Structure formats: structure tokens, C-alpha cells
Amino acid sequence: MKRAAITVTGIGLATPAGLGTKTTWQRLLEGRPTAARDPELDGLPVDFSCRVPDDDLAQALGRGLRWRTDRFTQLALVAAREAVADAGLYPEEWDGDRVGVVIGVGGSSFDHNHEIIKAAQGQFRAVMPSLAPRTHPSAATGEVSLDLAARGPSLCASTACASGATALGVAKLLLETGTCDIAIAGGAESVRNAVGSVAFWRLGALSERIAAPHEASRPFDADRDGFVLAEGAGVLVLEREDDARARCARRYATLAGYGSTADAYHCVAPHPDGDGAARAIATALADADLSPGDVDHVNTHGTSIPLNDLAEARALRRVFPLPPPVTATKSILGHAVGGAGAIEAACSVLTLHHQTIHPTANVTNLDPRIDLDVVTGAPRHSDIGTVVSNSFGFGGHNAVLVFCRP
Amino acid sequence: MHSQSLHEQLATVLCQHFELDREKVTPEASLDDLELDSLALAELLLIIEESTGARFPATIEGIGPQTTLAQAAEILTTYLVDEQDTPKPAGGTAEVADTDLAVG
Numbered sequence: 001m002k003r004a005a006i007t008v009t010g011i012g013l014a015t016p017a018g019l020g021t022k023t024t025w026q027r028l029l030e031g032r033p034t035a036a037r038d039p040e041l042d043g044l045p046v047d048f049s050c051r052v053p054d055d056d057l058a059q060a061l062g063r064g065l066r067w068r069t070d071r072f073t074q075l076a077l078v079a080a081r082e083a084v085a086d087a088g089l090y091p092e093e094w095d096g097d098r099v100g101v102v103i104g105v106g107g108s109s110f111d112h113n114h115e116i117i118k119a120a121q122g123q124f125r126a127v128m129p130s131l132a133p134r135t136h137p138s139a140a141t142g143e144v145s146l147d148l149a150a151r152g153p154s155l156c157a158s159t160a161c162a163s164g165a166t167a168l169g170v171a172k173l174l175l176e177t178g179t180c181d182i183a184i185a186g187g188a189e190s191v192r193n194a195v196g197s198v199a200f201w202r203l204g205a206l207s208e209r210i211a212a213p214h215e216a217s218r219p220f221d222a223d224r225d226g227f228v229l230a231e232g233a234g235v236l237v238l239e240r241e242d243d244a245r246a247r248c249a250r251r252y253a254t255l256a257g258y259g260s261t262a263d264a265y266h267c268v269a270p271h272p273d274g275d276g277a278a279r280a281i282a283t284a285l286a287d288a289d290l291s292p293g294d295v296d297h298v299n300t301h302g303t304s305i306p307l308n309d310l311a312e313a314r315a316l317r318r319v320f321p322l323p324p325p326v327t328a329t330k331s332i333l334g335h336a337v338g339g340a341g342a343i344e345a346a347c348s349v350l351t352l353h354h355q356t357i358h359p360t361a362n363v364t365n366l367d368p369r370i371d372l373d374v375v376t377g378a379p380r381h382s383d384i385g386t387v388v389s390n391s392f393g394f395g396g397h398n399a400v401l402v403f404c405r406p
Numbered sequence: 407m408h409s410q411s412l413h414e415q416l417a418t419v420l421c422q423h424f425e426l427d428r429e430k431v432t433p434e435a436s437l438d439d440l441e442l443d444s445l446a447l448a449e450l451l452l453i454i455e456e457s458t459g460a461r462f463p464a465t466i467e468g469i470g471p472q473t474t475l476a477q478a479a480e481i482l483t484t485y486l487v488d489e490q491d492t493p494k495p496a497g498g499t500a501e502v503a504d505t506d507l508a509v510g
Contacts, residue, residue: 063425067449129448
């Protein structure tokens with residue numbers, strides 16, 4: 001049976017570059033990192049992050065939602081609204097029963113340490129009543145459904161740093177099986193808070209380049225020392241191509257392939273040769289009915305963690321006899337964990353739309369063990385028909401998406 | 407503390423914390439009008455408890471969706487009065503108790 005083609009008709013982004021797709025894309029083209037000292041992290045071992053401007057977020061969110069929502073949900077709401085508006089869809093008009101929402105989130109929110117401290121100190125009644133629902137990863141999906149009157153299938157995909165990509169892959173499946181007609185899908189996370197910073201620092205995953213935060217995220221560079229915590233959300237509106245054509249919607253790209261594998265190797269470390277990652281890329285290409293030679297660009301997972309970038313480079317070498325040009329969005333926006341895969345999927349779609357690859361920042365000395373054509377310095381314009389977007393999570397979760405020119 | 411000042415306090419929390427429009431927050435507005443459901447009410451009461459040192463029971467007799475802000479302020483004020491009548495424990499006790507709501 002021939003499966004329906006799935007098309008991207010709307011994009012929404014809330015990133016440390018600012019709110020809105022245009023703001024983020026412009027920043028990516030400039031290749032200017034967003035990492036900076038974060039006042040909320042004062043006095044911590046790692047005191048910098050990539051942070052979404054507070055005032056912009058509050059303004060975009062509007063009044064009346066902050067009392068019950070955490071930052072990751074707010075980011076998801078803002079990105080989802082933008083994506084739906086961008087798709088030319090109106091929640092007042094659509095059949096909400098046929099609209100699904102899938103937002104990937106890596107973990108529970110740590111916005112309210114103070115409430116945890118109250119509980120630990122026995123001040124039980126002083127704990128805010130909304131603490132449980134607002135911190136659950138599924139809160140983003142729930143609030144987006146409520147905000148947009150989307151009453152179809154709703155779920156939260158949670159595959160650590162691959163969550164946003166997994167959510168888009170699952171949404172593709174929902175559309176292919178006819179479970180819904182419109183999918184609002186992506187990822188959102190805010191981990192650049194005190195607990196996030198300390199926890200990932202203790203894991204040894206964070207860059208400690210505190211003297212020069214803007215140089216800290218340097219994927220594939222020989223001097224990389226870890227990732228930079230961020231926050232953000234990316235949301236796409238997906239529809240079956242026939243439906244999108246019927247309503248004369250703009251089609252940014254086709255979501256042609258999705259591959260999901262597990263390393264089943266280690267609880268945190270990636271497989272040293274990128275075995276699971278390579279299988280996910282191959283699976284996604286097979287799903288898209290494409291071969292490695294068809295791929296013109298890879299938006300890498302590229303976190304700037306020493307082991308992981310090397311494993312990803314090896315995975316790319318395993319799949320592609322000659323890997324196409326690559327870039328690493330995290331060099332500019334940092335790592336938004338569950339949001340990252342969807343933000344980078346949106347960047348991949350924008351790369352197809354603009355036929356332009358944004359540069360990777362801070363690659364001044366490419367790791368000699370990494371034999372890749374990393375786009376640096378300036379945007380590269382070329383004929384791009386197919387883009388692979390990689391997302392790999394702690395715990396061996398691999399999710400790969402393939403986007404094609406519509 | 408009398409009901410007028412508690413009403414003002416409620417209005418301030420509703421405008422600042424819940425981000426309601428100032429013109430909607432009138433003494434005659436019901437909790438329903440302000441779209442304050444039971445979760446929102448629980449949050450609101452906690453904030454008032456923390457700022458006044460009062461302690462409200464889990465369910466407060468007489469407060470429901472149709473209760474106006476003025477009525478709610480009046481009912482809640484009785485708990486503030488009760489609180490003031492109760493001698494407070496001496497400061498500096500080592501034990502951190504459930505009732506130690508002022509720490510915030």
C-alpha cells in the first residue's frame with residue numbers, strides 16, 4: 001500500500017535567538033552564538049546558558065497563563081501558535097477532533113526548586129498546588145491542545161535529547177495511518193536552570209568554558225569540551241500532501257522519512273562507532289525510499305560533547321561513502337534537549353526552503369579524527385533537495401528525520 | 407486586617423500573579439466570572455496565606471464559583487481574625503513545622 005506523503009505547512013520557533021522563525025533563521029545565518037552569562041546561574045560551576053529573552057516570551061505568551069505553566073510549556077505554546085498561523089490555519093474553523101498534538105519533552109521541569117525544598121523541609125502545605133501538573137513533560141502537549149482547541153490524539157514523546165525529532169516522527173505515523181488530519185508536532189524544553197546546570201555539569205557533559213561562553217559550543221572542533229545548556233521550542237504543522245494541496249497551503253517541505261533505533265549499548269555514552277545512529281539514518285532513508293547518495297546536507301545532532309561528536313562523525317562515515325556538507329545548529333542555539341530535535345528539524349526545513357545551509361560557529365580547528373565538510377564562516381548556498389536531521393539522546397535513543405524539497 | 411484591605415490584596419494578586427485585567431477584577435465579579443477554578447483558588451489562597459500568615463482549611467465553607475470577590479474577602483477575613491487571636495509561637499524555634507508558612 002502506498003503511504004500518503006506528509007508535508008510541512010507551518011513552522012514555529014522560540015529559541016535563544018528570540019521568538020519567531022525569522023529571528024532564529026537570521027541569527028543562524030549570522031553564525032553568532034547565543035550563549036551568555038545567565039543571572040539565574042550566578043555562583044554555579046557553569047554559570048552561562050543560551051536563554052530565551054524573558055520579556056519576549058512573556059509578551060508573546062500573553063497574559064493569564066504563566067501562573068500555571070512552566071517555561072517549557074510557554075515556549076511550546078508560543079511556537080505552536082506561530083506554526084498554526086504560519087500554516088494559514090484557524091483553530092476557530094478547523095475540526096478540532098481531527099487535529100493531533102505531539103510535543104517531545106525530555107524530562108520533568110525544574111523551574112521550581114523552591115517547592116521541592118519546601119516539601120523536603122516538611123512545609124507540605126506551602127507547596128504550590130499546581131506543582132504536579134505543570135512540571136510533567138506532558139503539560140506542554142496538554143496546554144497546546146487546550147490553547148488551540150485541538151481535540152484529536154495527544155501525546156508527549158520522551159526520548160531524552162531526541163524527543164523533538166521523535167515527536168515529529170510519531171506525528172508522521174499518525175497522519176499516515178489517518179489517525180488525524182493535522183498534526184501540531186515538535187519539541188520543547190527549558191533546562192537552563194540551576195538544577196539542570198548542576199546535574200549536567202556533574203554528569204561531565206557541560207562545557208566549562210566560563211571565561212568565554214560564546215566560544216563554548218564548538219561541535220566537531222578539536223577543542224570542544226561539552227555542550228551548552230539552552231531552552232527553546234520548535235513546532236511544525238504537518239498534513240497529508242493531498243489535504244495541503246486541496247486547501248492551497250504553502251508546502252515548505254516533505255517529511256519523507258523517519259528512523260528510530262536504540263543503541264542498547266550504555267545508559268549514557270553513545271556507541272563508539274555510532275552504530276545505532278547509523279542504523280537510524282539508514283532506516284529513515286529507507287522509509288523515504290532514498291539512498292545515501294540522494295542526501296545533500298545533514299543537520300547534525302552535533303552537541304560539542306567530545307565522545308558524541310566523534311561517534312556521530314563515524315556514523316555518517318558508515319552511512320555515506322562521501323558525507324554531504326553538514327552543520328551544527330547547537331553551535332549557535334545551544335542544546336535545548338527535548339526541544340533541540342524539533343528546532344533542528346525546523347532549521348532543516350528552512351534550509352530546503354531557502355536553499356541555504358547556515359554556518360557552524362566556533363569551528364576554528366576541526367578535530368583531525370572528524371573527516372566531515374562542516375559549513376563554517378558564512379552561509380552556503382547550494383542546490384539542496386534532501387536534508388537529513390539527526391537527533392541522538394542519552395540512553396541510546398536515535399531519531400532521524402528526512403526532509404525533501406516539496 | 408479588615409475585609410477592605412484583604413479585598414485589595416486579592417485584587418493585587420489576581421492582577422499581578424494571575425495576570426487578570428484590572429477592570430475585570432471588581433468586588434462584584436464572581437470567581438466564575440474571573441475564570442478562577444479550584445486549582446487557581448488553591449494557588450490564590452496559598453499566596454494569601456504566605457503574605458498574611460493565616461491558615462485556611464482545605465475547603466472553605468461558603469466559597470464557590472458564584473462567590474463574589476467581596477464575599478470571598480469577607481469570609482477569608484474571618485480566618486485572619488482567628489489567626490490574630492491565636493498567640494503566635496515564639497520565634498527562633500528549631501523545629502520546621504508544616505504551619506511555618508511565612509518562610510517563602
